[in-house]
Amino acid sequence: MLKEKGEYMQWYNDELLQMAKQLGYKLLPAFNTTSGLPYPRINLKFGIRKPEARTGTETDTCTACAGTLILEFAALSRFTGATIFEEYARKALDFLWEKRQRSSNLVGVTINIHTGDWVRKDSGVGAGIDSYYEYLLKAYVLLGDDSFLERFNTHYNAIMRYISQPPLLLDVHIHKPMLNARTWMDALLAFFPGLQVLKGDIRPAIETHEMLYQVIKKHNFLPEAFTTDFRVHWAQHPLRPEFAESTYFLYKATGDPYYLEVGKTLIENLNKYARVPCGFAAMKDVRTGSHEDRMDSFFLAEMFKYLYLLFADKEDIIFDIEDYIFTTEAHLLPLWLSTTNQSISKKNTTSEYTELDDSNFDWTCPNTQILFPHDPLYAQRIREPLKNVVDKSCPRGIIRVREESFRSGAKPPLRARDFMATNPEHLEILKKMGVSLIHLKDGRVQLVQHAIQAASSIDAEDGLRFMQEMIELSSQQQKEQQLPPRAVQIVSHPFFGRVVLTAGPAQFGPDLSKHKETRGFVASSKPYNGCSELTNPEAVMGKIALVQRGQCMFAEKARNIQNAGAIGGIVIDDNEGSSSDTAPLFQMAGDGKDTDDIRIPMLFLFSKEGSIILDAIREYEEVEVLLSDKAKDRDPEMDNEEQPSSENDSQNQSAEQIISISPTVDLVDQETPEESSLNSSPESLSPADIEDAADVSPPEQTSSPTANHETPSLDGECTDLDNQLEEQSETEENSSPEVSWDKKAQPIDSILADWNEDIEAFEMMEKDEL
Numbered sequence: 014m015l016k017e018k019g020e021y022m023q024w025y026n027d028e029l030l031q032m033a034k035q036l037g038y039k040l041l042p043a044f045n046t047t048s049g050l051p052y053p054r055i056n057l058k059f060g061i062r063k064p065e066a067r068t069g070t071e072t073d074t075c076t077a078c079a080g081t082l083i084l085e086f087a088a089l090s091r092f093t094g095a096t097i098f099e100e101y102a103r104k105a106l107d108f109l110w111e112k113r114q115r116s117s118n119l120v121g122v123t124i125n126i127h128t129g130d131w132v133r134k135d136s137g138v139g140a141g142i143d144s145y146y147e148y149l150l151k152a153y154v155l156l157g158d159d160s161f162l163e164r165f166n167t168h169y170n171a172i173m174r175y176i177s178q179p180p181l182l183l184d185v186h187i188h189k190p191m192l193n194a195r196t197w198m199d200a201l202l203a204f205f206p207g208l209q210v211l212k213g214d215i216r217p218a219i220e221t222h223e224m225l226y227q228v229i230k231k232h233n234f235l236p237e238a239f240t241t242d243f244r245v246h247w248a249q250h251p252l253r254p255e256f257a258e259s260t261y262f263l264y265k266a267t268g269d270p271y272y273l274e275v276g277k278t279l280i281e282n283l284n285k286y287a288r289v290p291c292g293f294a295a296m297k298d299v300r301t302g303s304h305e306d307r308m309d310s311f312f313l314a315e316m317f318k319y320l321y322l323l324f325a326d327k328e329d330i331i332f333d334i335e336d337y338i339f340t341t342e343a344h345l346l347p348l349w350l351s352t353t354n355q356s357i358s359k360k361n362t363t364s365e366y367t368e369l370d371d372s373n374f375d376w377t378c379p380n381t382q383i384l385f386p387h388d389p390l391y392a393q394r395i396r397e398p399l400k401n402v403v404d405k406s407c408p409r410g411i412i413r414v415r416e417e418s419f420r421s422g423a424k425p426p427l428r429a430r431d432f433m434a435t436n437p438e439h440l441e442i443l444k445k446m447g448v449s450l451i452h453l454k455d456g457r458v459q460l461v462q463h464a465i466q467a468a469s470s471i472d473a474e475d476g477l478r479f480m481q482e483m484i485e486l487s488s489q490q491q492k493e494q495q496l497p498p499r500a501v502q503i504v505s506h507p508f509f510g511r512v513v514l515t516a517g518p519a520q521f522g523p524d525l526s527k528h529k530e531t532r533g534f535v536a537s538s539k540p541y542n543g544c545s546e547l548t549n550p551e552a553v554m555g556k557i558a559l560v561q562r563g564q565c566m567f568a569e570k571a572r573n574i575q576n577a578g579a580i581g582g583i584v585i586d587d588n589e590g591s592s593s594d595t596a597p598l599f600q601m602a603g604d605g606k607d608t609d610d611i612r613i614p615m616l617f618l619f620s621k622e623g624s625i626i627l628d629a630i631r632e633y634e635e636v637e638v639l640l641s642d643k644a645k646d647r648d649p650e651m652d653n654e655e656q657p658s659s660e661n662d663s664q665n666q667s668a669e670q671i672i673s674i675s676p677t678v679d680l681v682d683q684e685t686p687e688e689s690s691l692n693s694s695p696e697s698l699s700p701a702d703i704e705d706a707a708d709v710s711p712p713e714q715t716s717s718p719t720a721n722h723e724t725p726s727l728d729g730e731c732t733d734l735d736n737q738l739e740e741q742s743e744t745e746e747n748s749s750p751e752v753s754w755d756k757k758a759q760p761i762d763s764i765l766a767d768w769n770e771d772i773e774a775f776e777m778m779e780k781d782e783l
Contacts, residue, residue, distance in 0.1 A: 021331075037089050037095075037098050039057050039060075040055060040057075041097065041098075042055060042061045042062075043061060044104075046127055047128075048108050048126055048127060048128075049101070049104040049107075049108050050074060050079045050108055050109070051074070051079055051126070052068065052071055053071050053073070053075070054071070055068060056068050071126070072125055072126060073123050074123070074124065076123070076141060077140075077142055077145045079108075079124070079145075080106055080109050080144070080145035081144040081145060081147070081148050082102040082105060083103065083106055083148050083161075084148055084151060084155060084338075084340050084341075085102075085340060086098040086099050086101065087099040087102060087103075087152070087155070087156055087350070088155075088346050091353045092350075106148075106152075106161075108129065109124070112124065114131075114136075114187040117171055117175065117187055118167050118168060118170070118171040119168070119172075119185070119187040119190060120136060120187065121135065121136055121187050122134075122136065122137075123141065134187050134188060135184045135185065135186055135187070135195070136184060136185055136187045136190075136194075137176055137182065137183070137184035137185070137202065138182050138202050138205045139182070139198065139199040139202035140199045140201045143201050143204055143205070144204075144341040146169070146172070147204065147208050147341055149162075149164050149168065150162070150165040150208065150211060151338055151340075153165065155338050155346060155348060155350055156350070156351050157351035169212065174190075175191070176190075177217060179217055179220045179221070180217075180220040180402065181198065181221075181224070182198060182202050182205060183195060183196075184198075196241050196474075197239060198238065198240075198241070199238045200235045200237050200238065200239075200253050200255065200256075201253070201255060202221075202255075203225050203253070203255035203258075203259055204255035204258055204259060205221065205259070206218035206219070206221050206259035206262075206263060207255075207258045207261070207262040210259070210262040211262065215266060215267075218259070218263060219263065219395040219396060220395060220396075220399060222259050222260070223395075223396045223400070223402075224399055224402055225256055225259075226256075226275055227400070227401075227402055227403035228403055229256065229278070229279075229282075230278070230403075231403050232245065232299045232300070233299060233302075234286070234287075234296055235250060235253065236250060237249040237250060243403045245300060246482075248297075248298040248299050248301075249295070249298070249305075250295065250296040251296075251307070251309055252283075252287060252293060252296070252312040252316060253311070254319060257315070257316055257323070258319050260272050260275050260276055260319070261276075261320075261322055263392075264323055267391070269392045269393070271392070271393065271396070272323070273324065276323045276324065279320065292308050293308055293312060294306065294307070295307050295308065302607065311342060311343075314342050314343050314344070315342060315343040322334070336348055336349075426475035426479070427442045427443070427446070427475070428479070429479055429482035429483040432479075445467065445468045445472050446467055446472045446473065446476030447463050447464050447465070447466040447467030447472065447476045448460055448476050448479065449462075449463070449466075460480065462480050464476065464477065497518075497526070497643075498516065498517065498518070498598055499525055499616050499640070499641065499642055499643075500513050500514070500515065500516060500639075500640075500641050500642070500643050501513070501583060501616055501622075501626070501640060502638060503625075504532065504637050504638065504639050505534075505633070505637035507633075508629070510639070514626070515598070515622065516583070516618050516622070517598045517599055517616065517618075518600050518601070518616065518617075519567065519571070519601040519614070519616070519617070520601065520602045520603055520608075521567075521568055521571065521601075521602075521603045521608035521611045522571060522608075522611045522612065522614050522615050523612065523614050525614055525640060525641055526642040530640055530641035530642070531639070531640040531641075532638070532639045532640070533557045533580050533581060533637065533638070534556045534635055534636065534638075535556060535557045535559055535583070535626060536556045536557070536558060537552075537559045538558045538559060538560045538577075541559075541560065541561045542560060543558070543561070543565075543569075543570035543573050544565035547573055547574065547576075547577040549577075550578055553574060553577050553579045554577065554578035554579070555578060555579075555580060556579060556580065557579065557581040557583060557640065558577070558581070558582045559582075559583050560574060560584055561584070562584050562586050562587045562588075563587040567584060567602070567615065567617075568611060570582065570584060571611045571615050572610070574613070575611065575612065575613050580613060581613050581616075582613060582614070582616075583615075583616050583617075583618055583623070583640075584615065584616070584618070585618050585623030585626075585627075586617070586618065586619045586620045587620070590620055590621065591619040591620040591621065592619050592621035592622065593621075598619075601615060601617050614640050
C-alpha cells in the first residue's frame with residue numbers, strides 16, 4: 014500500500030509476508046481433527062502429536078477460538094496464492110454453522126473439537142463467542158461472500174430476539190433461549206455496539222454503549238464482569254479496548270461530539286488511574302485502584318489506535334481508512350482482497366436450513382446521511398432515558414420476576430462483600446436464601462447452602478450467587494500478597510522486652526519491614542471501637558492507641574486515632590477468647606479507597622493476646638510497647654531502664670524469656686453448586702471490619718518460649734568462675750521444663766512469679782559457687 018504510492022518503505026521486499034507464510038504452515042497441524050476445528054493451542058516447534066509438544070490432549074475449544082480465523086487466513090491465502098489457509102478457516106466456520114442449535118439459531122460457548130458436541134450450552138455475545146459473530150459479518154465485507162452475511166443475519170436475529178434485553182445483553186441457554194443463563198455480563202461484550210454500527214442497527218448500539226459508559230463512570234473502568242444491577246462481579250480490568258472501539262464506530266456513524274467526550278473520559282481515567290512509570294498497568298481491582306504487573310499487547314494494538322482515530326482529523330491519516338477493515342485485533346486488511354485469487358470453493362450451507370427474510374440485508378453499510386436525515390439529535394434522544402440507569406439500578410430487561418419484586422419495594426439481594434456475621438438482619442437474609450451459618454470450634458465460620466430450604470426459587474438463586482461471590486472473595490483474599498506476621502513487644506518495666514505477641518499486619522500505613530519500628534506507651538481510645546472522632550485526644554496524643562475491632566472499617570479506625578495524634582495503633586479482636594493459636598492470622602485491608610493518607614503503623618491482636626496488654630495496663634498503668642516486623646533483642650536502652658537492686662541483680666536480669674505466640678492457618682475447601690459450603694475465618698466474613706482480609710502464612714516453625722541465661726564476668730577477674738557459671742547455666746537451661754502458652758493466656762502475675770523464681774534460683778546458684 015505505502016510502497017505502491019512511492020512515498021514510503023521502498024526498501025521493503027515482502028520479508029514479513031514470507032515470515033507470515035511460514036508461521037501459517039506451522040499452524041496448520043492444529044486443524045488435524047475429525048471436525049476440522051483447530052486445537053486451542055499448538056507447539057510451533059514440535060507441532061501437536063509429539064511428546065515434546067505437550068499439547069494435543071485438549072478436547073474442547075471456544076467458539077470464538079475456532080471461528081476467528083477467516084480474515085487473517087483468507088488474507089494470507091490471497092496475498093501468497095496458497096489457498097490452503099483460507100480453506101481450513103472456512104471449513105472450521107462451516108462446521109460451527111452446522112452445529113448451531115437449529116431451533117434458536119444460537120451457538121454455545123465451548124465445543125468438543127472431535128465430536129462437535131456443545132460442552133457449554135450457554136450463549137451470549139461476550140467472552141468465548143464474541144469475535145465469531147464479528148468475523149461472519151466482516152468476512153462478508155472483506156471477501157464478498159454472501160453466505161457469510163446470511164449466517165450473520167440469522168444469528169443476529171436470534172441475538173436480538175433472545176439475548177438483547179435493551180440496554181442489557183444477557184446470556185441464555187441455547188436450547189431454552191427464554192431462560193437467562195447468567196445474572197451478570199462480561200466486559201468483552203463492549204465490542205457489540207461497534208458491530209451493530211457495521212450492521213446498521215444503530216439504536217440498540219447507542220443504548221448498550223450508553224449503559225456501558227454509565228458503568229465506567231461509576232467504577233472508572235469497565236469491570237471484567239458486572240451484574241444486572243451494575244455492581245462489580247469480577248473486579249479486574251486488563252485495559253480492554255472494546256469499549257473504545259465501539260465509541261470510535263459510533264462517532265463515525267453519528268458524528269455526535271458526545272462520543273468525543275466519552276473518549277476524553279477514557280483517556281483521563283487511563284492517565285489518572287492506570288499510568289505507571291513504565292507504561293500503563295492493568296487494574297487488579299477497579300474498586301481499590303490496585304494494579305497488576307502487566308500490560309497486554311492489545312492495549313497498544315487496539316486501545317491507542319482507536320483513541321487516535323477517534324480524535325484524528327482526516328489529514329492526520331496518510332491513507333483512506335475507508336478502504337480497509339479492522340480485524341478483531343484492530344489490524345487493517347485492504348478491501349481489494351475480495352477481487353484477488355478467488356479460487357476457493359464456496360460451500361453454501363445456509364439456505365438449505367433457513368428461509369431468509371430479505372429485510373435482514375437492509376442497513377448493512379450505515380451512512381450518517383441516511384440514518385439521521387436532518388436530525389442531529391437522534392442519538393441524544395436515545396441516550397437521554399439511559400443517562401441515570403446505573404445510578405438508579407433499575408434497567409429494563411432484568412429477569413422479569415426480580416424486576417416486579419423490586420417495584421414492589423423489596424430490597425436488593427445481599428452481596429458477599431456487604432455481609433457481616435454479627436448483623437442479625439444479614440443472618441435472617443441468609444436463612445431466607447437457604448444458607449446456614451455454622452461456628453466451628455477453631456473460631457472459623459462455615460457457610461452451607463441448601464437450595465431446597467430457601468423461601469422461594471428467587472431466594473435460592475440469590476443464595477447461590479451469594480455463595481459464588483463469597484468463594485470469589487475468599488479466592489481473591491488468598492491471592493493477595495501475603496505479609497509475614499508482625500510483633501508487639503512489651504518493653505516497659507517489669508517486662509523489658511520479654512513478652513512478644515504475634516500480630517497481624519495491615520495493608521495500609523507504613524510497612525514495618527521497611528520502616529523503623531514504632532515505640533511508645535499505649536492508651537485506650539474513647540470510643541473504644543475508634544469508629545468516630547476520639548473524645549480523649551489528649552490521652553492518645555503521642556501514644557499507641559488501642560481500639561477494638563468491629564462497627565467500622567479498619568482504615569476508618571486508623572484515620573480517627575491518627576487525627577487524634579496517635580503514633581500507632583493496635584486493633585484488638587472483639588471475639589472474646591480468640592487466639593492466634595486457634596485462628597488464622599490475617600491482614601487488615603483498606604476500605605476500597607485510597608489509604609495513602611494513613612501514615613501510622615497498625616497491627617492486629619486476637620483477644621487472647623490483646624488481653625495481656627490490657628491486664629498489664631490495669632496492673633502497671635503505664636505500659637510501653639514496640640511495634641516491629643519481628644521481636645527485637647534487648648538493647649542498651651532497655652537495660653538502662655531496669656533498676657537492679659544489686660550488681661548480681663544486674664547479672665541475673667539477663668536471664669530472659671521471650672514468649673512468641675505464632676498463628677496457624679487452615680486452608681478452606683470450596684463447595685459444589687448443589688450444596689454450597691464455605692469455611693472462613695470470622696474476619697473474612699465481617700466486611701464491616703474488612704471486606705478483603707487476606708490470610709497470612711505463619712512461620713514454618715512455631716516459636717516456643719526459651720530461657721537464655723547469660724553470665725557476665727566480674728570485671729574480668731574470675732575466668733574459672735565464669736566457665737563454671739556458664740556450664741551451670743547450660744545445665745539449668747537444659748533441665749528446666751519448656752514453657753509454652755496453652756489455649757488460655759497465662760496471667761501477668763503468674764509470669765512475674767515464674768521470673769522471680771528463676772532469678773532467686775540463679776542468685777542462690779551463684780552464691781554457692783562463690
